[in-house]
Amino acid sequence: xxxxxxxxxxxxxxxxxxxxxxxxxxxxxxxxxxxxxxxxxxxxxxxxxxxxxxxxxxxxxxxxxxxxxxxxxxxxxxxxxxxxxxxxxxxxxxxxxxxxxxxxxxxxxxxxxxxxxxxxxxxxxxxxxxxxxxxxxxxxxxxxxxxxxxxxxxxxxxxxxxxxxxxxxxxxxxxxxxxxxxxxxxxxxxxxxxxxxxxxxxxxxxxxxxxxxxxxxxxxxxxxxxxxxxxxxxxxxxxxxxxxxxxxxxxxxxxxxxxxxxxxxxxxxxxxxxxxxxxxxxxxxxxxxxxxxxxxxxxxxxxxxxxxxxxxxxxxxxxxxxxxxxxxxxxxxxxxxxxxxxxxxxxxxxxxxxxxxxxxxxxxxxxxxxxxxxxxxxxxxxxxxxxxxxxxxxxxxxxxxxxxxxxxxxxxxxxxxxxxxxxxxxxxxxxxxxxxxxxxxxxxxxxxxxxxxxxxxxxxxxxxxxxxx
Numbered sequence: 001x002x003x004x005x006x007x008x009x010x011x012x013x014x015x016x017x018x019x020x021x022x023x024x025x026x027x028x029x030x031x032x033x034x035x036x037x038x039x040x041x042x043x044x045x046x047x048x049x050x051x052x053x054x055x056x057x058x059x060x061x062x063x064x065x066x067x068x069x070x071x072x073x074x075x076x077x078x079x080x081x082x083x084x085x086x087x088x089x090x091x092x093x094x095x096x097x098x099x100x101x102x103x104x105x106x107x108x109x110x111x112x113x114x115x116x117x118x119x120x121x122x123x124x125x126x127x128x129x130x131x132x133x134x135x136x137x138x139x140x141x142x143x144x145x146x147x148x149x150x151x152x153x154x155x156x157x158x159x160x161x162x163x164x165x166x167x168x169x170x171x172x173x174x175x176x177x178x179x180x181x182x183x184x185x186x187x188x189x190x191x192x193x194x195x196x197x198x199x200x201x202x203x204x205x206x207x208x209x210x211x212x213x214x215x216x217x218x219x220x221x222x223x224x225x226x227x228x229x230x231x232x233x234x235x236x237x238x239x240x241x242x243x244x245x246x247x248x249x250x251x252x253x254x255x256x257x258x259x260x261x262x263x264x265x266x267x268x269x270x271x272x273x274x275x276x277x278x279x280x281x282x283x284x285x286x287x288x289x290x291x292x293x294x295x296x297x298x299x300x301x302x303x304x305x306x307x308x309x310x311x312x313x314x315x316x317x318x319x320x321x322x323x324x325x326x327x328x329x330x331x332x333x334x335x336x337x338x339x340x341x342x343x344x345x346x347x348x349x350x351x352x353x354x355x356x357x358x359x360x361x362x363x364x365x366x367x368x369x370x371x372x373x374x375x376x377x378x379x380x381x382x383x384x385x386x387x388x389x390x391x392x393x394x395x396x397x398x399x400x401x402x403x404x405x406x407x408x409x410x411x412x413x414x415x416x417x418x419x420x421x422x423x424x425x426x427x428x429x430x431x432x433x434x435x436x437x438x439x440x441x442x443x444x445x446x447x448x449x450x451x452x453x454x455x456x457x458x459x460x461x462x463x464x465x466x467x468x469x
Contacts (some may be wrong), residue, residue: 098425122185134168207436217246257404271403
């Protein structure tokens, strides 16, 4: 009996070629058959993006890999005391307890006032290590010195959460003594967002752990800060803008983000100032490392070399150097709209005249927001604070290390002076977690900018190097 295969072959042999579906012509040996490629519709960027995502996921599954989970997060800010400072919220411990902290790109340590705090910590949320099942006392001293005061205590380690991210072993300072006025309710501490190399605790900063571990979708964090300094009936707390991790919020800026590389081994977020103009006139500034400027969300104003600050006000008729508590500042006629622009190697960014005007001290005289600053040690000559940063969308990139600026969108500008309540503290759920590296030990006092200013200037709270004067 024939097998089914043999029977099928026999049938094929007796079928006439004329009724076959195959072409009649058979190419001779060695003859080539032309292949015609059909034109494909042009793929859009979105098409390629979808294809790339699918390709990665398919191949990862095919070869037994796992998809790395990365994420983004937003922390809404509060504008405190008419642009004097901007704070956000994080949570510490198990169970998590929320704390308001200044977000400071000019320093690198996280610290909060402790339950055992005896000085400078009234009417604020205090950290209670006994209430956290995950707290670990490192039994090492913590001491950080600012131009306006100091905070001392000890180092601990616990779970820290912010904007959906978590670091389970973050080292931070638990402060038991703070200079009076250093913390203004409802702020309980400070979150440093500069690099580990300048951390007093030697610990890896919260943000740097997340960025280096790949927890962020993109290795960037960004700020949009609101303006209330020129508003009327301004409350102590107003909506402050936003701080994002892992992405930039494209609704808050327009055009391109101009990134400029950090010029040296990362410590502060430094950029060389390349040009400065006042009322359209160029001001001579030092070059090289003498032009280095710390981009510092924890400082209210702009501080720079005395000679340059004096030249700035020389372009403003009627300007006079301040005296008494205003020494180092300059006054000028309030009727003068002062236009300042700064470049850090890319576009020139303008500062609103409203931001240049710090406050009115008489019926006709105002104080400028640029002041004379004589730094010491390795500190940069320029400190670029919120007077400038309110006028741009600012981005801090982990790798390659850079700071980027972009023009604010109409959406962002509409938030200035808005009549709305400030954001409330929320803890939320964790979408990504990363483990911090080792740190701590041998903590000498860290000095920030070395600015010997008085506790109060004309009754106005001003943040210098992350702390109030």
